[in-house]
Amino acid sequence: MPRFERPRASTIGTPVYHRRRRDWKDDRDLIEEIATTVNKLNGPYEYYDKGVFAFREKVKHLRASGYENNKEVVYLSMWIREELSKISKSQASYDLRVHTIPFPEKIDLTISRMEQKAIGTSKDKESELSIESLLPDPGLRSFAMERMQILHKGDLIAYLSSLVSKERDSLLTNSASIMDLIHICEYNLNLLELDVKKRYAVGETDLWIPSISLGVEIRNSWDPEDEIELIRILSDTNFRLQTRHIVVVTPDDLSDETFSSLRKIEKREVIENLSIIRIGDFSDYITKIKDIEDSRF
Numbered sequence: 001m002p003r004f005e006r007p008r009a010s011t012i013g014t015p016v017y018h019r020r021r022r023d024w025k026d027d028r029d030l031i032e033e034i035a036t037t038v039n040k041l042n043g044p045y046e047y048y049d050k051g052v053f054a055f056r057e058k059v060k061h062l063r064a065s066g067y068e069n070n071k072e073v074v075y076l077s078m079w080i081r082e083e084l085s086k087i088s089k090s091q092a093s094y095d096l097r098v099h100t101i102p103f104p105e106k107i108d109l110t111i112s113r114m115e116q117k118a119i120g121t122s123k124d125k126e127s128e129l130s131i132e133s134l135l136p137d138p139g140l141r142s143f144a145m146e147r148m149q150i151l152h153k154g155d156l157i158a159y160l161s162s163l164v165s166k167e168r169d170s171l172l173t174n175s176a177s178i179m180d181l182i183h184i185c186e187y188n189l190n191l192l193e194l195d196v197k198k199r200y201a202v203g204e205t206d207l208w209i210p211s212i213s214l215g216v217e218i219r220n221s222w223d224p225e226d227e228i229e230l231i232r233i234l235s236d237t238n239f240r241l242q243t244r245h246i247v248v249v250t251p252d253d254l255s256d257e258t259f260s261s262l263r264k265i266e267k268r269e270v271i272e273n274l275s276i277i278r279i280g281d282f283s284d285y286i287t288k289i290k291d292i293e294d295s296r297f
Contacts, residue, residue: 259278
């Protein structure tokens with residue numbers, strides 16, 4: 001019997017393309033994965049269900065017309081991700097071989113609605129926003145108004161959208177800084193009211209959560225040459241803090257090849273209580289660790 005229970009990326013992780021789109025290939029892979037499940041004999045879907053039939057026919061059309069530069073692909077994938085998010089919120093985790101998506105009979109109408117939702121910004125909503133209320137500080141407001149005029153011809157909605165997009169890209173791509181990823185981890189830990197200690201000590205993980213005996217090490221990139229250093233940090237943390245769990249967290253957009261290379265350390269079981277996951281799976285990981293710790297008492 002192994003001494004430590006540990007959630008693995010292979011069991012708690014969902015493919016990145018389930019959560020977000022990096023390029024058209026993510027949309028293709030998502031749709032094809034769903035299509036494979038839909039077409040599986042004795043699978044979770046009723047073969048003659050009208051919605052399932054509509055989805056199956058749409059996939060045939062998309063394959064014929066091509067996935068790249070196809071707006072129907074973009075908006076269908078957007079809708080699927082919304083449905084997966086709903087399932088994820090109602091289930092501790094989901095399995096597409098078991099949990100089903102409620103396909104609409106009029107799937108073209110759903111795609112059209114997603115397009116309108118994505119690109120349609122109401123003029124009424126725009127008029128409700130006031131830069132004065134958003135930025136009461138005159139100096140900051142003056143700077144924002146100047147940037148808004150230069151970059152977006154005075155369009156407040158476009159300016160705010162640009163700022164949010166940049167923030168999202170900073171947090172969820174390979175360019176995410178160590179501090180960005182630490183803040184995301186802290187946010188998820190705070191939601192569960194878990195006290196976080198920032199160590200920043202040589203030879204120890206970035207974060208330490210005493211109540212669940214967890215060390216969290218952040219890596220926003222990976223080079224196999226860094227393996228000895230990483231193993232030393234994880235081993236020293238285990239020794240000094242007597243951790244029961246230790247996890248290495250990477251950005252969602254770390255390439256699959258690079259992530260697999262890093263996960264070889266976990267698979268070799270050099271450190272028996274180690275999990276290596278993406279940031280998008282951190283919340284599920286923490287929940288499972290908390291359950292493991294609660295069951296000890």
